[in-house]
Amino acid sequence: MRTEYDVVVIGSGFGGSVAALRAAEKGYSVLVLEAGARFADADFAETSWDARRYLWAPKLKCFGIQRIHKLPDVLVLAGAGVGGGSLNYANTLYVPPAPFFADRQWAGITDWQEELAPHYSTASRMLGVVVNRCEGPAERAMQAAAEAMGVGETYRKTPVGVFFGPPGQRVPDPYFGGAGPERTGCTECGNCMVGCRVGAKNTLVKNYLALAERLGVVIEPLRTVVDIAPLTSAADDVPTAYAVASVRSGAWVRKSRHTVVAREVVIAAGTWGSQQLLHALKERGRLPRLSARLGELTRTNSEALLGASLARVPDGEDLSHGVAITSSFHPDAETHVENVRYGPGSNAMGLLKSILVPGDSGHSRAGTLVRALAREPRMLNELSNRAWSQRTIIALVMQTRDNSLTVSGRRRPAGGWGLTSRQGHGEPNPSWIPSGHAAARAMATALGAETGERSFPGGSWAENLGFPMTAHFLGGAVIGATPADGVIDPYHRVWGYPGLHITDGSAISANLGVNPSLTITAQAERAMSLWPNAGDLDPRPAQGAPYVRLAPVPAQHPALRE
Template sequence: MQYDFDYVVIGSGFGGSVSALRLSEKGYKVLVLEKGKWLTARDFPKTNWNLKKWLWLPALRFYGLFKLTFFRHVAVLSGVGVGGGSLVYANTLPVPKAKFFQAETWAHLADWESELAPFYQTALTMMGATPNPRLEAGDLALQQLAKDIGKAEHFQPTNVAVYFGKPGVTEPDPYFNGQGPARTGCNFCGGCMLGCRFNSKNTLDKNYLYFAQKNGARVQAETEVYDVMPLATSNGTHGYRIKWRAATALHETRGEYTTRGVIFAGGVMGTVPLLLQLQRTSLPHLSEKVGAGIRTNSESLIGVTTFDKQKVFSEGVAIGSILHTDEHSHLEPVRYSAGSGVWRLLMSPLVQGRNALVRIANVLGDLI
């Protein structure tokens, strides 16, 4: 049977980019579909007050790289665009602690720490991971805290996917024997999570996705998949028909492709809603476990400000250091570029209360 592509990958973030590269290395004809735009350095905002360039809010025709989704008990931050989450994450590449691999949910399946070790190393190499060479004000404050609580040895610079050449100087590819794109030395502006405007952050379009394209993979941005239908038989043994629509066009644009196989790699916020929709329509045989067992990365974001105007907390990489407070927890100082004060709008006193009205009253009480 003739297909348009051997494999269609939905999503161009970490899962999608890695899948595209490995499939293309095996000689398969691969298509990557990405809902967001293909953004370049000139498209990224200088501060997060430039909401139109920063946020993904199609209803307002904001087609930036950052999506903020609120649920009852959690807010989810995710990336939209070619490169997915690598556009907006803080460059850090930590390997999980031993306890993670021993979690009850999956520990019985394999010795995951040993099983995954070589793959973590491959990913670190591909992403150009290196220790942050420069501690700034926030990092030094965390280092002092580590000393104060008797955990100085548990403080360390982060391992980050950033090119630390000469600041502002563009050099030929330093990672893949000259076969990759040129890179520019980091200037420590703090804008990593707004999209790097200086070609220093090692996003996926500069490694996995870059080489997938060199192998012949095609990337189609601004494309949202809305249906995946089995061909001929309901179990997909004869392939699938992928239906898509333009994600950013003013006029209605739709299309479809046929493929031998589909890789769903749109992250939790992209893949799970799509699979749940397909479970009710085109793919009724999907497991009932779809959507179950989803977890966050258990982060609590706490806003911090200071009256000391002499200290500059915006300089450095997004997360330049880490303090491991115990076997389960750690602290990291996070920064945005100078002038990026949007998160101040979400800052308020930390209060308790049995419902939202009580908590609002307690906040007002603290402020007054």
């Protein structure tokens, strides 16, 4: 089979979009295969109740941006579509604290904090990071909660990827000297995570992917990759190219299978998608040299989704006004809490809420919940979903603690491959976080004092049934000094298959304790900066050779000099 592209990128989220643009800048022909749909700003759902345009369930013809997956140990929220998780993430772009860079999984390879620093700067510039400008009752309550817990000095406004231009006004590209699309100033409608219909959110469609397409990158939406076959020369078994097969997403019968051949393949389908594909390829014997560490050190960011609600929408100003995440504080050195909002009418995610039930009662959480409701039936009023987004702030709790899951592949009864999990290396993945519960209670108290309304803390049904929710499913194909230590080498090449690369969240090697998007972008920027220009010698050492810290290779694409 002839090589049709130099590079095929599987997925168009933070890792895939970086790979597409930077490979094109270095003179490679690039095809991006994305399982999700493509959205113009006006195509996003108006509220989260529009299941067809909001939820991802392709077999049911729902091609929205919100994925929900269930494992035995966690409920996973993820993104879908051209632009990946940037379409429904909360715009929040923190550099993680020092424990992330010093994690024992990868700290012995290099000084990651120092080596990644310039790439964080590049990622921040590309994603348009600024300090959140929104201020209202939710933000004042967050600051008051931090002060009540004795950690007021840790309160801060979030760094976000949002264009705070003239609200609602369309202006020429403000970021890339006119090379990017026109933009519209943020109106603080609160619906960032349902899809920004205004055009103010700095999704990957507005930066990396827009610039990549100007350089000739081809993006094919609604194509789910189902196979990667190494192609070898007659002389040895080292792959010289890969045949990548994809089918039409959600198709029951006419799957429209298509195969394309490329010398290099970048796997960046998000942690769920990349792990599902890699486990299937390993189980089928397609990639037999994949490291036995595949699926290990899968992280949830040690996360919980809690909340604080008012009994009714406060007069004058509801809680849905602003961007998705606007402030945060640290109740202790290992725990980070952010306030999260949805816009008016986007109440579907409120169906996941429950009463806040501690995990140290000596009984099951579900049993404790039932007994609490039996003693005080009026607590059922707290489960009302009426105007949920306008009277609730979600408490997103994240930690840097060293806990993990081990994810493995399983054959589905109806055919195909899925994923399952068990507790992994380090501490058990937490089903409740005491400091997070304390923060939710402090937030509820502060919110009530701020608004003068009755308030109460909230939990989730998932947590009360013994497994947490996470919006940051990470790891499972982590960086390791050898194949016995990880799935990819320090240059993001798959051990045993140096023409395969992984640049998405599955390459995150430790819990960050902050939102991971900026780190995924920075790691991908570093990996792609070390690629040679098309036709040049590769400066990276062969797999198995000692690690060498390399200077970035400047791009030489002619389009950049015009």
